[in-house]
Amino acid sequence: MSDRITMQSIAALVPAGSRVLDLGCGDGAMLDYLQRERGCSGYGIEIADANVHACVKRGVDVIQLNLDEGLSMFDDATFDVVLQIDTLQHLRNTETMLVETARVGRVGIVAFPNFAHWPNRLSIARGRMPVTKRLPYQWYDTPNIRVGTYKDFEVLATKNKLSILDSFGLQEGREVRFLPNARAGTAVFKFERG
Amino acid sequence: MSFAEPLALQSGASIRGYSLAYETYGTLNADKSNAVLICHALNASHHVAGRYEGQEKSEGWWDTMIGPGKPVDTDRFFVIGVNNLGSCFGSTGPMHVNPDTGRVYGADFPVVTVEDWVDAQARLLDRLGIESLAAVMGGSLGGMQALSWTLQYPDRVRNAVVVASAPNLTAENIAFNEVARRAIVTDPDFHGGHFYQHGVIPKRGLRIARMIGHITYLSDDVMNEKFGRSLRAPTLPAARGSLPPEGAGPARGGPSPDLREYLYTTQDIEFQIESYLRYQGDKFSEYFDANTYLLITRALDYFDPAIRHNGNLAKALAAARAKFLLVSFTTDWRFAPRRSREIVKALLDNRRRVTYAEIDAPHGHDAFLLEDARYLGVVRSYFDRIGQEGSR
Numbered sequence: 123m124s125d126r127i128t129m130q131s132i133a134a135l136v137p138a139g140s141r142v143l144d145l146g147c148g149d150g151a152m153l154d155y156l157q158r159e160r161g162c163s164g165y166g167i168e169i170a171d172a173n174v175h176a177c178v179k180r181g182v183d184v185i186q187l188n189l190d191e192g193l194s195m196f197d198d199a200t201f202d203v204v205l206q207i208d209t210l211q212h213l214r215n216t217e218t219m220l221v222e223t224a225r226v227g228r229v230g231i232v233a234f235p236n237f238a239h240w241p242n243r244l245s246i247a248r249g250r251m252p253v254t255k256r257l258p259y260q261w262y263d264t265p266n267i268r269v270g271t272y273k274d275f276e277v278l279a280t281k282n283k284l285s286i287l288d289s290f291g292l293q294e295g296r297e298v299r300f301l302p303n304a305r306a307g308t309a310v311f312k313f314e315r316g
Numbered sequence: 317m318s319f320a321e322p323l324a325l326q327s328g329a330s331i332r333g334y335s336l337a338y339e340t341y342g343t344l345n346a347d348k349s350n351a352v353l354i355c356h357a358l359n360a361s362h363h364v365a366g367r368y369e370g371q372e373k374s375e376g377w378w379d380t381m382i383g384p385g386k387p388v389d390t391d392r393f394f395v396i397g398v399n400n401l402g403s404c405f406g407s408t409g410p411m412h413v414n415p416d417t418g419r420v421y422g423a424d425f426p427v428v429t430v431e432d433w434v435d436a437q438a439r440l441l442d443r444l445g446i447e448s449l450a451a452v453m454g455g456s457l458g459g460m461q462a463l464s465w466t467l468q469y470p471d472r473v474r475n476a477v478v479v480a481s482a483p484n485l486t487a488e489n490i491a492f493n494e495v496a497r498r499a500i501v502t503d504p505d506f507h508g509g510h511f512y513q514h515g516v517i518p519k520r521g522l523r524i525a526r527m528i529g530h531i532t533y534l535s536d537d538v539m540n541e542k543f544g545r546s547l548r549a550p551t552l553p554a555a556r557g558s559l560p561p562e563g564a565g566p567a568r569g570g571p572s573p574d575l576r577e578y579l580y581t582t583q584d585i586e587f588q589i590e591s592y593l594r595y596q597g598d599k600f601s602e603y604f605d606a607n608t609y610l611l612i613t614r615a616l617d618y619f620d621p622a623i624r625h626n627g628n629l630a631k632a633l634a635a636a637r638a639k640f641l642l643v644s645f646t647t648d649w650r651f652a653p654r655r656s657r658e659i660v661k662a663l664l665d666n667r668r669r670v671t672y673a674e675i676d677a678p679h680g681h682d683a684f685l686l687e688d689a690r691y692l693g694v695v696r697s698y699f700d701r702i703g704q705e706g707s708r
Contacts (some may be wrong), residue, residue, distance in 0.1 A: 141667075165664070171690045174673050178641075178697040186674040193659045241375060 127295030128308070129155060131171055132207060135288065135312050136160060140202035143226060145189055145219070146209030148173050150182035157182070164201065190214050193222040201227045210234045211266040224226050224315045229287065236291060236302070236309040238271035243304070256307040272303040275311055283316040317443060323401075323436055326618075329426040333415040336440050337406025338362045341382065342390035344446070349706060351446045352393045353437060354378065355454030355461035358529070358612050359604060361405035364397035365390065377456075380687045387696035392703050393450060398440055399434045402611040410607035411512060421607075423509020428611060430457070430619045432434040434464045438472070450702050452638075453477035455684035456651060457612070460619045463659065466636040467621055473638045475702055477695065480648055480684040482655035483629050483662070484620035489650060492532055493613040496525035509607050512689045518606045523597030525609055530596050535647035535680035544591040547576055629658060630665035639669040641698045643691060645683040646676045671698065 129152055136142060138160045144153050146168050147166025150173070156162035166184040168174050177184035187195070190213065204227030206219070211234050223230040235256050238241075245252035251261040259265065270278075272291060279286055291298035291306020296307040322332035339362045342349060354364045356377070368374040372573060372637035375657070382388040382395055399407040402425055410425035419426075441449070452473050454462040459481025466476045503521030507514050531539075549659065585591045625631035640663055644656035653674050663670040673694045677683040683691070 151613050157556065165670070167514075171676075175690065175693050175697060176670055178673075178694050178701070183671050185664075185670070185672045187672075195657065195664065200664075201417050 125295060128292055131292060132205075132231065132233055132299060132310060133160060135310075136162060136203050136205075138162070140164075141200075142203045142205060143167065143196065143201040144205040144207070145193075145223065146206065146212065147182070147184060148208075150177035150180045150184060151205060152205065153177075153182045154180045179183050189219060190192045192218065198225055199228055203227055203229050203231060206230070206232045206234075208233060208235070211268045211270070211307065214267065215276065216268055219284065220278065220284070224282070224284055224313065229312060229314050230284070231310070231312050232259070232275070233292070233308055233310045234270065234275075235266070236306055238273065238303045239270040239293075239307045240304050241307075241312045254307070272306070272309040275309055279311065279313055284313040285316040286311055286313045288312040317404055317440060319436075319439060323432070323439070324431045325426055326429045327427050331401065331408070331426055332437075334401060334408035336408075336436060338440060339364070339397045340394055341395040341397075344394040344444075344674050348446055349448070349450060349649050351441070351444075351449050352388060352394050352395045353441070353449050353452045353465075354382065354395060354397045355433075355437070355452065355458035355465075355531055355634035356397070356400065357454070357458045358609075358616075359600070360458075361403065362397040362399040362407075363405070365395065373402075378685065380685070381692065381695065385498075387692045388453070388699055389696075391704075393699070396441075396444070396446075398437055400428070400612075401436050402608055402615075404603075409605060410509070410536070410611065411605055420510075420512050422512060423607060425611065427605060427614060430464050431468060431616050433615070434461055434468050437461070437465075438469055438688040439692070441472075448474060450474045451475040451477055451699070453479070454481070455479035456481055456538075456681065457616050457619075459651075459653045460616070464619070464621065466638040466640075467632065470635050470637040474705075475641070475698075476636075476638045477641045477698065478643055478656070478659065479641075479643045480651045480656075480681055481642075481659075482651050483622060483632075483659050485528040486655075487617055490617050492528060492650075493617055495612060497610050499524035500609055503606075506606060510608075512550035517601070519601035522604060522606055522609065523594070526597045526600035526604075527593040530593060532650045533681040535649065535678060537647060538678050538680060538682075539589065541678070543587070543592060546588040547578070548585050554605070584687045588602045629662040631690065633659070633662040634666050636663070636666070636668055640671070641695070642670065643684070643694065644672075644674050645679070645681070645691075646674060647678055648681045648683060650681040 140162045142162050142164035145151055145165040147168050150166050153166050166177055166182055167187050168184050169188050174184050176185045204223045210216055241254055242252040289311045291302030292308040293306040318335045322330040324330045332426055355602035360377040364378045365376035384391050401407055402409050410421045414421045452462045452465045459478040462476045462478050465473050471658055490690045503518035505511055505516040506518040616640045621632040622629040642656050644653040660670055660672045675691045677688050679686055
């Protein structure tokens with residue numbers, strides 16, 4: 123999901139000049155973009171050696187940390203925005219990290235593959251796990267240990283008393299605001315503590 | 317380089333008429349913006365990189381890291397290695413004559429701290445005409461100096477690279493140092509630190525100090541992999557007819573095929589690890605100064621920048637202006653990753669720019685001196701960025 127248009131539409135949710143923490147920042151492309159195009163500052167958190175190295179190459183500040191160990195390094199509300207872009211589906215402690223995201227950031231932005239996107243539903247109806255551009259893995263080798271839907275996230279957010287500031291689907295680089303749970307491969311939520 | 321004027325020390329004492337041994341690599345650029353200072357740890361020196369002409373095995377102690385085309389590229393940076401005060405590789409130390417008394421310092425050499433070393437290094441830079449450093453870098457105790465630089469001279473450091481270090485020593489760490497010091501001090505050849513005039517060296521103490529050190533620099537895993545329970549090669553035992561049988565497999569947990577029977581001795585070397593430690597101890601006792609060992613381990617013990625801020629490291633690091641790269645190694649239990657994370661957290665609390673790499677290397681504390689592609693890659697890329705940024 124690192125295509126530029128998708129990145130830009132998520133970046134547009136981040137106010138210019140924000141102090142940003144990017145959980146699971148990958149190669150640092152998003153932070154790099156936010157720093158150059160939107161005057162943001164901040165850090166990425168990443169576990170993979172190759173990604174940490176890629177961030178250093180770009181000049182993105184990165185902290186090598188396993189998110190399953192939590193965010194105890196960060197105090198409450200120390201960031202304007204905390205990002206979880208395509209990270210949630212890799213976490214064991216998804217719910218804890220969601221709460222942590224809202225604790226450390228004044229605003230949280232989460233994006234993840236929406237399992238209820240219609241091609242996925244179709245595949246399941248045919249009796250097979252979906253293998254798509256957005257979910258390109260076979261069921262037995264996927265790094266995604268969580269599958270959830272746009273609607274599922276709404277329920278989880280409510281359970282944890284998060285108030286959703288904005289939410290939409292992303293499909294082919296376009297925002298989907300009508301029936302996003304069926305029509306979008308990616309779910310995007312912007313929220314704060316309730 | 318000699319310094320006539322006295323240097324005030326943290327202890328309240330001062331030292332005058334001292335000299336610092338240093339080496340430089342590469343070329344200082346016209347605006348003097350490419351200087352990198354390398355700080356050494358316990359048993360290293362100003363000779364950080366390269367080889368002395370015509371001398372085999374004279375590589376600098378950080379030759380994997382520093383040199384032409386290396387991660388800290390001396391084709392681009394002007395690298396300075398300096399031997400600290402109290403050390404035994406050329407700078408003024410306890411084996412030299414105290415100008416105030418005309419006698420060898422010995423145990424009377426003033427206690428020096430990390431802060432004192434940094435002050436002395438800053439004076440050296442003054443003499444070299446270098447106002448600010450592109451980076452200051454060090455591992456272990458050297459990392460403490462790099463950190464201290466950013467607090468003592470915040471405007472003179474643009475980047476600090478702190479590897480396998482800590483904001484202070486834990487009780488366990490001080491304990492290891494104390495055992496090593498007791499080994500030296502209780503050696504009858506130590507003579508209260510004035511052994512020079514007796515023409516002896518407290519080698520027994522130095523050997524044991526080094527053996528303890530070596531244990532703590534390695535990880536349990538790497539020690540088992542390297543030595544396991546292997547018995548020492550059967551040089552002597554051959555005479556006793558205990559050579560391994562044809563086709564004998566390797567000893568359990570170790571790579572050595574020297575399967576033989578135990579010697580059932582309490583004082584001879586039985587296991588490979590014993591042989592290794594004795595060898596390291598012997599080698600060390602040939603070149604290292606006993607008083608220097610005491611001084612440098614004490615500098616480690618005393619370092620604690622948070623102490624003046626009621627133990628609050630974040631407050632202590634508020635003075636820092638530099639950008640930081642911190643690196644730790646997962647199996648390093650002497651300077652564990654969590655200690656580096658404390659520094660990272662304190663920098664985050666101060667909104668300083670910091671990158672932190674936690675390298676999953678098996679070699680324990682020693683890893684900071686070894687080749688590891690991930691570690692060297694991160695440092696290389698970090699220095700590439702420094703090079704691109706140029707002077708501020």
